[in-house]
Amino acid sequence: MKQVDSDKTMLSILKILDKQHDIVIGSRELSRQLKMHGVNISERTVRYHLRILDERGLTKVFGKEGRMITPKGREELINARVSEKVGFIISKIETLSYLTDLNLESGQGNVILNISCFPEKKLSEALRIMKPVFSSPYIMSDKVVLKKSGEKIGDFPVPKNMVGLGTVCSVTINGIFLKAGIPVTSRFGGVLQINSEPIRFTALISYEGSSLDPLEIFIKSRMTDIRSAVSTDYGKILASFREIPVVTLEKTLQLKENLKSKGIGGILLVGNPNQPLLEMPVGIDKAGMVIVGGLNPIAALEEAGIQAVSKAMSTLYPFSELVSFKDLY
Structure with missing residues (x-):
């Protein structure tokens, strides 16, 4: 002992x-x-x-x-001690949700970023590949931060000969909802089949029992087809399944529209009270919610053969300091 x-x-x-x-x-x-x-x-x-x-x-x-x-x-x-890390992801989600303090009216405050690094010599090609994704519905936001080797994104130093790209993490939604009095339960990270519209999840990993971020696993396993989903409306994207209390449904739909007007999308679907959403059952007095993965642009890079090292839910970052992807490419 x-x-x-x-x-x-x-x-x-x-x-x-x-x-x-x-x-x-x-x-x-x-x-x-x-x-x-x-x-x-x-x-x-x-x-x-x-x-x-x-x-x-x-x-x-x-x-x-x-x-x-x-x-x-x-x-x-x-x-x-991997056993100690079981449930680490859900704990991190809860902590970062609490620390997110974006004010939608002023646009001031912190959001959660994923940070991905890829070779500096591949920058132009990477931006070209990601451009269609950033123009699609399958991103959290087109707001990003790009830093060169030796610079920092939050407290994360970009490694030598690499560039770092910060993208808005979907857990930001949890934080914004929490501040609005809507508790969000993150259930699963998964791969979502698209056929003109979302059809079903083809793979799922529970946040509750995972020591790693599920979406990072799916990217490295090459289980996505983001580029096809964007170009042909048929493919597989990263997404997560969450639950909200039924009593908050009306407020959720209002907040969804408000978020979109402020440059934060990501909420693909909101389900009906006590009814399955995309074949996924929900708890008593709950409604399902499907949110796109913030790492979808990075999954497109991996599909194209550009290897990236990603760290989901990496840091808090001022939303006002992010720039539109269109300003980069």
Whole structure:
């Protein structure tokens, strides 16, 4: 049991160091932040665990100032204790929904971005491929941010020889609805078949039991056909299935139209009370809602052979600082 507790403590330390990877953090600050992770230990005990992490090459010492996580430490964080990460995605959705504070009237406030990186030398080709997608109904918004190598999107540094593209994440809808008093339950991420109109989901992964973002999995598995959906109205796109309380249905439809007028789309369908939507059953006194995936433009790149590394729900970003894709290409 002690070994399990020790492993949990060291994993929590790595999480804190990774979240603030660009600064050196001392044992006192680590002890304070560990309490947020449910780990209540003294500075002395923190130093004990740090020595173990140092010996394993997972952290780097900066004199008396503290530590920073190493690349090996990040790798350990990715691979360690998968069982603890089950449900991580739904937890992240709930946290970011709460932190989204976009004011639709003023256009000020933060939205959630997905960040995708692809080779700088492929930029012109990538923009050409994504252009039709950004003119289609299968995007959250045509507002984006594009940064070059060495620049940052929020707190995310764009790697060398790459460009970073930030696209509006569909979880932004959850946050906006929450601020409007409408709780949204994210049920599944999936692949949605299109035949002039949405037909059915052909693949689904529950957010509740996943340690990875479902849409990232579908992209890398090449299960989409976004380009055909855009050009011929027949294909497969990324989308998610969510639920709202029946009593909020009228307000939801009003908010959907208001969002569209402000440059945020994404809501493909809203179902009827207590009735299945696209063959998907809903809970008691619930209505279904289908929302497009914010990573659909990136899926088009993968289909065309341009590999991208995506991180869904990556950062909060001021909506007013985003630009129209048309301004890029």
